[in-house]
Amino acid sequence: MKYFVKVVLGVALACIFALVNQGEASAESISSKCSYTPVNGENPDMSTTNCLLTEAALAKNVPPEIVKAIAEGESGNWRQFDSNGDPIVTSDNGIGIMQITNKSGYDEEKLKNDIVYNIEAGVKVLDEMYRRSDLPSINAGDRDVLEHWYFAIMAYNGTKPVNSPIVQSTGDRNTDAYQEKVLKIIDDLGLIKPQTLPFKSSDFKYDSNSSKNIEFITMDYHFTIPLTKTKHRFLKDDQVKTTTATRLRTGPSTDTSIKASLQEGEVLTVNGPFVYEKVADRKNHYVWYPVKRSDGSTGYVASSFLKFKFKDVPANYWAEDHIYYLYDSTLLYGMGNGQFGLGKNLTRAHAAILMNRAKNISTENRPDPGFTDVPKDHKYYDDIAAAVDEGLFVGVKETKFDPDATLTRAQMAVVLQRVYEFPKASNDHPFTDVKNGSWYDEAVTRLYDAEITAGVTKTKFGPDDKITREQFAVFMGRSIQYK
Template sequence: MKSIKMRAGFLTCLMLLGCSNEEAFAESTLTSKCSSYGEIKPNQNPSFQHMNCLLTNAALAAKIPPEVVKAVASRENGGWKQFDENGQPVISKDKGIGLMQITNKPGYDQEKLKYDINYNIQAGVEILSSMYQRTDLPKIKETGPEVIENWYFPVMAYNGTKPVNSPLYQSSGLKNTEAYQEKVFTFIEKDSYINNTKLGQFPFNIGDFEYDTNSSGNIVFRKMEYTLTDQMHTSAYQFQVGDKVLITEDAVKLRSQPSTSSAAKSLAKNTTLIIDGNFLYDQSSTSINQFVWYPVKTEDKKLAGFISSAYITKKLDVPPVKVMWGKTELKLGQIGKVTILSNTNLVKMESNGSLTTVRTLKKGEEYRVYNYNSNHGGLYGVGGGNYVQKSTKVKYETPSKSKLALLAQ
């Protein structure tokens, strides 16, 4: 990770005892949530799934999609290693330390960054979270940190908002696939979604970014808010018991155990499943799968097992279908409609039974009818105590059986 100057307030906070206590609490929480894997031994890397657990829980505690944190760790340190084969801390040429490659951060304990895996992860997550809080970075309109795509610019800033990370090449306007954040998002697609999902794309233009390719200065962002037309994605780690999810691919395997080596049955795309418990990590501690497994059952409860988070998406409630009848929508409780053939009055019945005019209804307008009153030669009740008098100036119709059937669905 490239060096980024820390704010004075943040440095001050880290030096205070209260912040140290918070860090200690965070580290102990990570350890307790992953205690089933045993203690982390000095100068030894935990198993891949143990590391998966540590990264996932650190991300969730910071309200960052775990997919993002894991991809940053993969980009910084492909093997998720804190120590090399000799048991020494992994330190890069630019002095990046450990799993999260923390670089030039004097506010953190440098020895703990080297030898304490939990501390190193916590530092990386804190830095990434602080990048999201920056007000000089663009965001996606009307979305929050739960949306993976909204971490595009904070991920860039984790490495540095330098010309090398510009989303577009200034000279050609082509996408810069070598940019740090593009590499991270490719890791998300490859490892968290098994290349099954494409993340939403930003509608970038060259004019959105101002920088000098021959300078080490930061990019100046000229556009601070984007609207994405592609589907955006929330984390697959937020499903709760009882949630309904859909299979996103054909022939996805429903496993008997949380492992790709267990027996399986194939499920078709768009099969509805019900989440039946909290997610689990791969049963094999040496597995390099970054996704997690959810216990699920089919809606008819005939099948149950474990499904990879890479192949499911939240099933959204289908909004009621509008049943249009001419110019108006057919509503429950409606018995018919009147079409105004020539201007006529909307009337109201007074307590003594007389009619008073409310306003004039114009030719061509349509109104729902909810009841019929036989007084005054016939009155069509159009709601709110108002009526349209039966006459040659109006046409009354009742809905067809097919329309009523659609409304009842």
Template sequence: MKKVIMLFLSIVLIFTGSISSVKAKGFSDVPADTQSSDYISYLVNKNIIKGYDNNLFKPNKHVTRGDAALMIARALDLNIEKRDTDFTDVNRSIAASGAIQSAIKEGIINGYSDKTFRPSEVVTRGQMASFLARAFKLEYEEASTFTDVAISSTSYSDIRKVLAFGITNGYSDGEFKPGEPVTRAQFSAFLARGLNDEFRLTVYACGYDPASRVNPDRQTMNCLLTKAARESDAKIPPELLKALVSVEKNDWKHFTEDGEPVVSGDGGIGLMQITNTTGYDVERLKYDLLYNIKVGVEFLATNFTRTDLPKFVNHDPTKLEHWYFALMGYNGTKPKNSPLVKATGERNPTAYQEKVYQELGENGFLKTKIHSIEMTIDDFNYDPTSNKNIEFVKKTFNLSEAATSSKEILKVGDRITYFGAGLRSQPGKSGTLIMKPTITDELTIIGGPVYDDDVNSKNQFIWYPVKIDTNGKKYSGFIASPYIN
């Protein structure tokens, strides 16, 4: 959970895996039987990188900011024609001037506050991560931490993004070494992996090997569910997906102790209790946890747009209450799940969707406004003694109170306020309190979700890395998602 687990982990990052490619003319200082040769050949064939005189590549030479701008610009087919730039130290006669200006325009590389670019300055691993994360417009982060990458680091989020994309990984000692210079061979590996998925490192999402047939620890499962919800096309609020899993009463388990899938009395398979298997690979539903989660997410997402299920005014997937009928549909629109008791018109606390919201409040520490859904028993036509589906007389509902926004779909750069205990040094109770912002202080999210330090913690929420400037001081730390305004 603390580290990205790759299929192969090597201290020298460029020698990983195997790939077949068309060889360019070999360089005398790049042995043909190494992985590095494949990366370099791939880029040479695409005219992205070039060698030196005397058939040399100089693989151990450090990459400069000018070199990086030129190679990235060629890779992305940007304008590299030499021209004037915005910087006092880059005139049009410099070979990389056009590439530098294009990279700046695209937001890939930034200049310095003194209006210089410093093209001869050596690129570090941390800077490389930022350049490539921006170049490939990477969005998702891997939930990993390195002992030498502080959340206050400008490359904190970008390092997690290139990890998730399979561009690079860390060292075996738990470090990323963000300040270490990048060589031409290394940059070739990173750039080739970004361009060609055949070169990419195998990344186990949240550090979980889906072939293991074992249940991940609680916080790894938290990560897998959160990631699946956030990356779904429907942008399902992760807190609702996790509350749903809790209601399924399998204690967040997919496998039994002997590696077999958990199957309920009504045939529900695995973590997401999939009963409708038509069109799906049943064996994968049983033995591939990630596939089981994916299918459950698809069902829930489809329910949100189903024409036979009611919707809300301004039906918005970011609002927790607007998933009320989609959650009902996940378990079935049977009389047992009627929002109201037929005989009395009172709320039905045993309805599946009601239990999901109860779970969210009790263990997700997030109260919603489902009590303000404006509905009467006349909105639902059904026979309580029958097992036939409910007929929805009313197709659009409203809330008398403002709906609750998801707290777990926020992104880097979002500005929020917070009413929790304060910023912690680590995600979890083990982290010391750094400072307590006021309820009006604005905090900025600086990275994707992280998870409780205690891997067995039953907490279902996530933590965000944030920063705040207040009273002339700068702070960074972790905050718990339920207490975000």
């Protein structure tokens, strides 16, 4: 029995985009990766289906958790064929495991009889929904973040009133909306709990008695809350930590022996690429990672219980909470190779990028600020131009921005004040090295009063001292939490 009731009118699966014959080469590759040999009218075992769904999702840069949950909801149990060996075709003409409703541009017989083709079609539709410019965007749109796909998931089924995130008449959350059910499957079967995004009734307009699509009033959302990244992107030698108490097993299955009990927050090193469930007929929405503990012992942990960790940020480091708060909020990233860049200075250019993200500022079509050291081919030109145009930054001189110079504590105070607009202070600061009436005096006073920053000593602020990446993470994290 189908898990969801599908929206018939205006179904977003009525997608006109074709697979453009990418079909057979990629299908062959996915089948090969999953050691899958099709048998007419026969569903693959669950572990193989997990592999097919995962590999098709990764090939299109879509979080596998979402594709697996949609397949679960659409076909009821990851099925292409019914108990008689016939292709599943529902009363509204939804076909197969991904329930492709509109067949324009697709080979209908392959949609019915080729599960890999059907899965790839569904993933392509989902990807096209994500790229639609008439749907709201969330944050910077990092494709690895599950919550960023909220409206793409909705559109996969249809942007009809039945799928409004909020029940207009009551203001309650619409837990019966298609996308809410998909996210619930991720929670129930993927063992990952996506955030409930704080939408409002005023974000949407619709007539519940009409077949017309929802009108999206808010088109650009910016949520400064920790979000959920896919658990299928960890690489060999990455460091991860456990999100809950769990078990280290001898193999990729709960049927294998327990080697050790792991505590929440234990740091592990990924030992290689993920693998699929060892028991063929067991349906897991997660995968298994081979990992190594600090004592050198090895084993397997389910991907659901792992979270990325920067290699250069020690456990219980004083800035750890703020670093990961910004990382999970998709505001602050690392410097590559699993490194955060602990102890490295924050440049003015990188500060401009962070402030644009914090304010959700578009960098498109900004006037040239005219800095001789930031020509239009400069790699950070767009971000610097946008930050200057928004009044968040000014140059060190009229024609110079000095993008590679380290941000100072005085500059940090002024920039954070411009972005977060702390209220007028009731008391003055105690710093003797902050000249009264200086260009940064008021900003320092307000940040000090809001307890965003203290001095380098009780009476010294250190206005010319350089800011490191972790120091700025703490200041910015405190600022967001204050607001």
